[in-house]
Amino acid sequence: MSDLYTSDTSEEEIVRPRRQRRRRRKRSRFGSFVAVLASLAVIGAVLGGVYYGGSAVLNSVDGLFGEPEDYPGPGTGEVPVTIEEGATLRAMGATLVEAGVVASQDAFIAAADQNPDARSIQPGNYVLRSEMSAADAVAALVAGEGGERVSLPEGLRVEQTLERLAEASGFSAEELQAAVDAATLPEYAEGEPEGFLFPASYDLGGDVTAQSLVDGMVARFEQAATDVDLVGRADALGYTPREIVTVASIVQREVRREEDMPRVAEVIYNRLSGACAANGVPEQRLQMDSTVHYAFNDYSTVYTTQEQRQSDSPYNTYRVSGLPPGPIASPGEAALGAALNPSSDGSCYFVAVNLETGETAFAVTEADHRANREILDAYCRESDLC
Incomplete structure (x- = not known):
């Protein structure tokens, strides 16, 4: 190791190099600062290019795909949808897509x-259409008024229909029965409402009354009757x-798969x-369990008992030939159509062999x-659906 300074070096010679080194360090720091600024400027330019270039690409993609995917409508069937409390429009959209x-x-x-009224959409249960x-x-x-609706399935008798309406609407059973008694039925109903309260979904909000609700059900039946040409086709068949409607109601109660209805x-x-x-x-006997179930108001099993089949009820088609006195339930449009357009397979018997699938x-x-x-008996030994 050697010494940095010798004994004969002057103080002035020692100080001067130190000052020069300080000035060089200052210049070096300034140069680094300028270099950093230049680098940042370059990076900014690159990022800006990426941004604007990316925007151009995204805009190009948007232009390529055009408007967001949409169905032409008007849609089919009925789809129950629940709009949750506090749901945003985006959350509603996700629910509807799903x-x-x-x-x-x-x-x-x-x-x-x-739609300026879209912000007023209320939480609740709605029945919309698919696609x-x-x-x-x-x-x-927007028009759903909180989604206050009631859906009535096919195959209910008047008593069951009114029970469901009373539960869903808040109208009393007495109010609804009075509305049924006052309803203007088709002339061919012969004053009996059974079979003529059409199964569908109905609004309950707004100014709906018990009478307007029941009248709407009758009007919906008449619409379906027109759609299937009930009067004209019945005459052509000799009924x-x-x-x-009585035949259709039996069809509705006996099977649930639409493809089986014309055969029944x-x-x-x-x-x-x-x-x-x-x-x-x-003796031209129908021998249908559904009519016996109606006679006894008993739908607890698919079977009927020997005692029930021996009853004197005019709805007991095991003992009475021909059709029962009237409809036994409210048929839907598919059952009405099947009653007017039966198949021609030559069948005389049918029985459900799988109550889960309706086969x-x-x-x-x-x-x-x-x-x-x-x-069927073997199936029922293993199933609690019988």
């Missing part, structure tokens, strides 16, 4: 932006419109005509029907 009501969340939001246009979905929610209607007509006499059906087996002969009944 339910299959609208095609995209963005289309719903865009439609809501165009609606976003604008129609927004309008339906009255009321008799066709044919069995009914084959039995009424006597075409099944050679296959073991006596139904048809037969021409009594022997084949007994084999099908054994399938």
Whole structure:
């Protein structure tokens, strides 16, 4: 190791190099500062280019895809939807997309932006359609008045219908029965409401009264009757419109799969005509458990007892030939259509063999029907649906 300074070096010579080093350090620091600024400027320029370039790309993509995906509408069927308390329009859109009501969340939001009343949509239960246009979905929610609706399934008798209406609407059973008594039914109903309160969804909000609710149900039946040409087709088949509604009500109660309904209607007509006499059906008897269930107001099982089948009720089609006195339930449009357009398979018997799926087996002969009944009996030994 050697010494930095020798003994004969002057003080002035020592100080001067130190000052020069300080000045060089100051210049070096200033240069670094300028370099940093220059680098930041370059980075900023690059980021700006990325931003504007990215925006251009995104705008180009938006232009490529155009408007958000939307259904043309008006939609089909009925889809129950719940709008939760505090839901935003975006949350509503997500709910509707998940339910299959609208095609995209963005289309719903865009439609809501165009509807000045969209911000007034209330939480509640709504019944919308599958694959609606976003604008129609927004309008339906706006008009829903909190989603106060009641849905009535096919196959209910008047008593059951009024019970459901009373529970959902707040109207008393007495108010609803008075409304039914005062309703103007089709002339061919012969003053009896059974079968003529159409199963559908009905609004309960706003100015709805017990009378307007019931009148709406009758009007909806008349619309369906017009759609299937009930009066004209009944005459062509040689039956009255009321008799066709009676057939449809039995069809509705006996099977739930629409594809089976025309075949059940044919069995009914084959039995009424006597075409099944050679296959073991006596005296034009329908022998339908559904009519016996109606007579006893007992729907606890698919079977009927020997005692029930021996009753004197005019609805006991095991003992009484021909149709029962009137409808036994409210049929939907599919059952009405089936009663007017039966199949032509030659069947005289049918029985449900799987109550979970609704699978139904048809037969021409009594022997084949007994084999099908054994399938049902085996199913019922393993199932609590019977």
